[in-house]
Amino acid sequence: MPVLEVEGLVTHYLTKQGPVDAVSGVSFTVDAGQTFGLAGESGCGKTTIALSIMGLLPSNGRVMGGRIILDGEDLLGKDEKELREVRWRKVSIVFQGAMNALNPVINVGEQIAEVIIEKEGVRKDEAWNRVRELFDLVELEPDRVTDYPHEFSGGMRQRVMIAMALANYPKLVIADEPITALDVIVQNQILDLMKNLQGRLNLSQILITHDLSVIAETCDKVGIMYAGKLMEYGEAAPIFKTPLHPYTSALIGAYPSIVGEKRDLKFIPGAPPNLINPPTGCRFHPRCPHAQEICGQEEPEYREESLGHYTACHFVEELRDTLRLGGH
C-alpha cells in the first residue's frame, strides 16, 4: 500500500528568461515503512520535487501537471488552508541545512512546542511533554529542551530538526540533504537514528541526497534524477548492481568504494544543462559517453525493463553488459 504516489509531476519556475523546466514528468511511489532515495547532481530538481509535495514552492514555482496522492488524497487539488492541515500531520520535511533552520533567539523546545500547539491545539503543558518525548526519541537529553540552537552541536541540531519533523507523527518524512554539512561519524549516527525511527514509528521516508553511498546503505527504492527527469528508478539493490542507464553508471563510478579494489574515480565531463532550454532528445546525451545520433533527436521511452525497474535509454540492451562491468 503506497503512502505516496507521484505521477507525471511537472513543475516549472517562471523566470524573466522563460519557464524553467525544473521537474518534467516524474513518477514514483513510496510504500509504507519504506525509504525512497532521490539522487542526482545539484540543480536536477530533487528539492523542487520535495517542495512540490509539501506545497511550499517559492512564489514563481508552479506545478503544471501530474498528480501527487498522499495517503489517498490528491494534494494538488487542495488550497493553502487544506494543505496546512496535511503539512506536518501527514507529511513533514527536514530542511536542508539544520544550522539555519532553527531560529537563533527562541529555545528549541519552544520552537517544537509551537508547531504542536499550532497543529493540534493542545494545551501548553501537553505540548511540552510531547517535546520531551520527542527529544527522548531522537536521543537528546529531555532536559535540554530549553536550550538555544547555538548551545547544540551540528549533529544535535539535526536531531532537533528531526524531532520537529516528527512533532505531529506524520506518515511521511522528506529529508532534504539531512546530513550534508555534518562530519562522517555524525552522518552515520543520524542515518542510524532515522533508520531506527523508521522501524519504530512505521515511517515512510524520502531521502534526498547527492551521496549515492548513503542511498545504497539506507534506501529500499531509488530514483536517479538528471535535469528534471528520472533516468532510472526501481529497487535499490538491482540498480546498484546492474545499472541500466549510463548516467547511473557514471554516478556510481564517481564515488569511491571502500570494499573492492582501488580504482580511479571517473568524473562526468560537462555540467548539468540549463533547464530553460533543455537539450533535445535524451537530456543526458551531451554528456553521455555512449551517445549516438538518435540520442540527440529522439527522447528515449521511459519503460519498465524488468519488474519494477524503469529507465529511459535508447541502448539499454546494447549497454547492459558494459554498464554492469562499470565501463562508461
Place this chain on the structure above:
Amino acid sequence: MTVEVHSTEPIERERFSASIRRLKEFWALYKTSKIGMFGLLLVLAFIVIALLAPWVAPYDPRALVGRPFLPPMEGHPLGTDQVGRDIYSQLLWGSRISLMVGLLASAFSVAIGTAIGLLSGYFRGPLDSILMRITDLFITLPSIPLMLILAAILGRSVWNIIFVIAITGWTGTARMVRAQTLSIKERPYVEAARSVGARDSQIMFRHILPNIVPLIFANAIVGIVNAILSESGLSFLGLGDPTKPSWGLILRYANEAGAMATGRLWFIIPPGVCIMLIAIGFAFSSYSLDEILNPRLRERRG
C-alpha cells in the same frame, strides 16, 4: 515511548533560571568593558539625581529665592539667575526633563521606526513603496526647521517636544529595521516556520522581531542621546516648556542675561557639562552594549 509525564511548572522554572543565567553572563561581559561601566555609572548617577531632585535641591527651581545675579556662594553653589532663581536647583531638576524627554522621545521614535520598517520589509510590494517614500520624505525634511515649526504650532510643552523629536527621529530606525527584516525574512528558519503554518503576525513578532532586538536597542540608545541634545537645542531656542527647568532653558537664560559677556561662567558651564556628560554616558553604554550584542564585535575583543 514511555516517558514520565512532567508538568510545565519545572519547565517554567527552568526557563526562568536560564534567563537569569544568561543575564549574569551578560553582566559578566559588560563588567569587563571600562568604557561601558563609566557610561553606565554616569547614566545611573543622573537617574539618581533626577529621582532625588525634590529632596536634594535646596530650593524650588522656579521660586525667586535671592537677589538676581548672585555669584556662587553659600546657599547658592552656582549663584542665581537674572530674576533670582537658584541655578543649582534648576540644574538638579533639569536632569528630570532631559532624561524624560530622552527616554520617551527615543522610545516613541524607535517604536514608530520599528513598526514601519517591519511592515515594509516583511510585506514588500506596494505597502513597502508607500512606507519607504514616506520615510524618504521625512529624511529629506530638514529636521531642525521642522522641529521649530512644529514646536511653534503645537505650543510649548514637554509633550510637544517629545512628539516633535519622535516624529523627526524615526527614519533611520525604520530603514535599518527594514533592511534587517528583508535579510531575516529569507532565512531558512522563517521559511520553516511558514511551512509549519505560522501566520504573518506570528512570523513578524515571534521570529523576526526578536532577531532585530539588539539592533533596535542600540538604535534606541543613540536615539536617547539625539533626543537629549535636540531637547536642549529646542529649549535653548525658547521652544521648550518655560515652566519646567531644563538644561537648555538654563542656557537660554544665561544667553539672555549675557552671562558669557559678563564672565558668569558658573551660569553656562554646569548645564553644558551636564548635557555633555549624560550624552557621553548613554553613548558609552551603547558602545559596549553593541560590542556584547553584536557577536562579530565580541569575537574581536577575544
